[in-house]
Amino acid sequence: MLDTIVVGAGIAGLTAARLLHAAGQRVVVLEARDRVGGRMWTDRTAGFSVDRGASWIHGLTGNPLTGIVAELGLETVEFTVGSFQAGGRPIADHDEARQRMDEAATKRWLDDVETADALFQQAIADSGDDESYADAAERTLAGTGWDAERADRVRQFYRHRTEEQCGAEIEQVAAHALDEDAIEGEEVVFPGGYDAIPHAFAAGLDIRMGTTVTAVTRSASGVRVDTDSGAFEAAQVIVTVPLGVLKAGAIAFTPALPDAVAGPIARLGMGAFNKVFLRFPERFWPDGVYAIRRHGRAGVPWHSWYDVSAVSGRPMLLTFAGGDWAREIEQLTDEEIVASVVDALRGVHGDAVPDPVAHWITRWASDPLALGSYSYVAVGSSHDDHDALAEPVDGVLHFAGEATYGHEPATVHGPLLSGHRAAERVLGTPLALTGLTRELDPSS
Ligand SMILES: Cc1cc2nc3c(=O)[nH]c(=O)nc-3n(C[C@H](O)[C@H](O)[C@H](O)COP(=O)(O)OP(=O)(O)OC[C@H]3O[C@@H](n4cnc5c(N)ncnc54)[C@H](O)[C@@H]3O)c2cc1C
Numbered sequence: 001m002l003d004t005i006v007v008g009a010g011i012a013g014l015t016a017a018r019l020l021h022a023a024g025q026r027v028v029v030l031e032a033r034d035r036v037g038g039r040m041w042t043d044r045t046a047g048f049s050v051d052r053g054a055s056w057i058h059g060l061t062g063n064p065l066t067g068i069v070a071e072l073g074l075e076t077v078e079f080t081v082g083s084f085q086a087g088g089r090p091i092a093d094h095d096e097a098r099q100r101m102d103e104a105a106t107k108r109w110l111d112d113v114e115t116a117d118a119l120f121q122q123a124i125a126d127s128g129d130d131e132s133y134a135d136a137a138e139r140t141l142a143g144t145g146w147d148a149e150r151a152d153r154v155r156q157f158y159r160h161r162t163e164e165q166c167g168a169e170i171e172q173v174a175a176h177a178l179d180e181d182a183i184e185g186e187e188v189v190f191p192g193g194y195d196a197i198p199h200a201f202a203a204g205l206d207i208r209m210g211t212t213v214t215a216v217t218r219s220a221s222g223v224r225v226d227t228d229s230g231a232f233e234a235a236q237v238i239v240t241v242p243l244g245v246l247k248a249g250a251i252a253f254t255p256a257l258p259d260a261v262a263g264p265i266a267r268l269g270m271g272a273f274n275k276v277f278l279r280f281p282e283r284f285w286p287d288g289v290y291a292i293r294r295h296g297r298a299g300v301p302w303h304s305w306y307d308v309s310a311v312s313g314r315p316m317l318l319t320f321a322g323g324d325w326a327r328e329i330e331q332l333t334d335e336e337i338v339a340s341v342v343d344a345l346r347g348v349h350g351d352a353v354p355d356p357v358a359h360w361i362t363r364w365a366s367d368p369l370a371l372g373s374y375s376y377v378a379v380g381s382s383h384d385d386h387d388a389l390a391e392p393v394d395g396v397l398h399f400a401g402e403a404t405y406g407h408e409p410a411t412v413h414g415p416l417l418s419g420h421r422a423a424e425r426v427l428g429t430p431l432a433l434t435g436l437t438r439e440l441d442p443s444s
Pocket residue numbers: 007008009010011012013030031032033036037038039040052053054055056057058211212213214240241242245250251273274275362364369370372373374400401402403409410411412413415
């Protein structure tokens with residue numbers, strides 16, 4: 001019998017499997033896809049890297065990924081988005097009439113965001129668990145005494161914040177959802193592709209690709225894991241599939257999961273966030289800005305385009321769709337999506353925008369092995385629900401992965417740390433995180 005089965009070869013599963021293997025356990029990883037990395041997925045079909053899932057290390061300071069990247073010798077490029085902060089990097093802002101805002105107008109807007117954010121923190125602190133981010137935002141804006149147009153610009157900024165950070169509409173997200181989102185400092189991306197990390201972690205592990213888990217049964221002697229290609233037995237199992245997969249009931253748990261775990265699965269939200277990369281024959285946007293942004297009215301999609309030329313070495317822009325819009329575009333064809341993005345860009349830059357020569361579009365919400373992009377604290381849930389989801393069940397079933405790490409959900413380092421925590425619980429002993437990149441002895 002195996003010591004531990006790990007379900008899912010994303011960063012959480014691979015971290016857990018690697019630490020357990022290094023500790024001498026017999027471990028098998030069951031992965032439904034034909035690749036490792038899960039939501040870390042680099043597309044290299046065009047001869048350069050396009051990260052369809054995670055791109056950024058958010059906050060290098062105190063981040064376990066920082067040391068891992070150094071040990072693996074991976075190339076990075078500094079590209080600080082500041083977790084959707086308003087200021088910082090030079091952004092070419094455009095007003096509702098699509099005119100480039102001058103320095104004074106941009107500063108006025110940034111000052112407004114800063115003023116509102118200070119009030120917003122208090123409004124959030126005063127909010128109960130059943131109140132939404134939208135409720136707190138409206139209370140804040142009402143307190144500013146601003147006219148409708150001025151308040152609406154900041155309102156749209158808040159909407160975009162939850163769409164991008166949570167993959168959800170502002171009304172769906174709990175007022176306290178972003179309380180723990182305090183990632184500061186420099187951020188980097190990977191010209192060679194972020195999935196170099198999961199590929200390095202996978203080396204030396206027994207990973208059964210193309211193996212879809214359908215059921216997990218607990219018994220006095222351990223666990224039985226049924227898949228579409230046979231059953232596996234082990235003393236313990238770590239399940240790292242995305243929250244969307246758990247919510248859909250794609251894996252049958254017997255006996256049924258206790259409320260302490262089933263409750264968080266039901267209460268937490270699974271957001272949708274998609275990327276659209278467009279490669280152009282030449283640059284048409286100004287040098288020295290890291291994004292083009294237009295201030296829109298409610299319901300107007302495509303508002304920010306990030307210059308990712310430094311990553312690919314080609315003239316490329318990246319834009320995002322989050323929340324309802326992310327789910328809507330998944331029903332459109334690639335051609336319809338590209339036309340819609342280009343139309344919005346031409347609204348800003350006019351005929352200077354040539355037809356793109358290539359595009360990459362993600363559809364994470366309809367991917368059956370993700371069913372969304374990342375989790376968020378929905379109205380009625382709390383940050384504690386993330387960690388409650390990881391509480392061991394009957395001492396043999398553990399959950400890990402993005403949605404189980406309350407301190408840093410929706411990141412890469414959060415699930416990495418959740419895999420570390422699960423491995424420690426399986427062994428019942430503290431484990432050093434160092435050594436994740438060390439070569440594994442395949443004979444052990
Ligand atoms: C578009 C997008 C952009 C992002 N950007 C960033 C970013 O810039 N920075 C950042 O830090 N984070 C980012 N994230 C979040 C980050 O990618 C994820 O939080 C992280 O990769 C999740 O790792 P995980 O191991 O928890 O899950 P996953 O990577 O999803 O791994 C779970 C694995 O389980 C497998 N699986 C599912 N069902 C089954 C089954 N029934 N049987 C067997 N296997 C199964 C899946 O195929 C998958 O490989 C982004 C995510 C998305 C989608």
